[in-house]
């Protein structure tokens with residue numbers, strides 16, 4: 001693994017989704033409310049339907065809010081937007097986005113890079129490449145927040161734990177967050193259900209559980225509490 005600077009606590013990983021905001025809720029207000037109490041530990045900006053210019057504008061404003069609360073920020077799947085921002089802003093890519101080796105080459109060694117994995121083969125490939133800083137493992141449950149997820153794709157906690165098993169086969173283990181259908185009802189059972197041998201999730205990533213809530217600080221606090229009690233158990 002290369003020596004990268006940013007250290008991220010993955011405990012409660014908020015992925016943005018402006019289309020899921022409650023009617024009339026302002027995106028920046030929602031982001032600020034989500035971060036203000038210090039429960040969200042990292043934010044990924046996910047924008048699928050806008051051009052890079054608009055994405056960069058949103059990212060620059062969002063970065064000011066993230067900086068105010070000292071929360072690291074990552075950009076989903078837009079290399080040019082990530083590169084236009086300071087090096088402390090990372091990139092998260094999926095399996096069908098730019099190939100991960102190419103992304104690392106362009107980003108250089110110091111920018112944080114995350115990758116989504118959906119099965120054991122993809123997890124093993126990520127481990128073998130040794131160029132990403134963490135992986136997102138999902139979908140643990142069905143979700144309407146990401147297009148194209150079908151019932152056959154759903155891992156369940158046991159499926160996620162098989163992926164975690166693949167991730168622990170490195171001298172320096174690859175951090176991972178679980179994603180997909182996680183909320184205040186499902187998070188605790190999912191975290192404990194996904195533990196395998198000596199490896200366990202570093203946190204949970206959510207969109208709708210926080211973004212779609214009229215008072216996002218409430219689910220943020222509750223989800224952080226769940227992750228904290230899970231981590232205390234080990």
Ligand code: 3NM
Pocket residue numbers: 015116117136137138139140142143144145146179180181182205206207208209
């Ligand atoms: N990636 P929610 S699932 C963005 O499996 C994303 O890689 C997934 O949204 C994956 O918390 C997902 O509302 C959507 O279910 C997560």
